[in-house]
Amino acid sequence: MLFRLVRGMLEEALNGLLQQFNTIHERAINPLKEIQGRLDTVWRGESANSFREALSSITIPGIGEIGAQVTTLNANLRRAQEIMNQADENVDRLIKSKLDDAFGSIF
Numbered sequence: 001m002l003f004r005l006v007r008g009m010l011e012e013a014l015n016g017l018l019q020q021f022n023t024i025h026e027r028a029i030n031p032l033k034e035i036q037g038r039l040d041t042v043w044r045g046e047s048a049n050s051f052r053e054a055l056s057s058i059t060i061p062g063i064g065e066i067g068a069q070v071t072t073l074n075a076n077l078r079r080a081q082e083i084m085n086q087a088d089e090n091v092d093r094l095i096k097s098k099l100d101d102a103f104g105s106i107f
Helices: 002-042 046-103
Strands: none
Touching: 002 046
């Protein structure tokens, strides 16, 4: 029973995590790339070059790295969930086997 509750909470957390990252990605990356594409027409000079460089070498790749970390975290948590499910099934089988051994001759 406790494992079912934990599994449900974990599933909600995993779905929420991916949903939040997708939302952030859509709301951050797309506008940043649009800004990056328009910089040449609206802003010129040394500061524009510095901003463009920071945007393309730090900000946008940084968001990509966060995405990779979220994906890895999600995969690791999914694997942990699978292990927990397997452990729960193994324990359930073991308990049923022991109960059958102890009380099988009664019924």
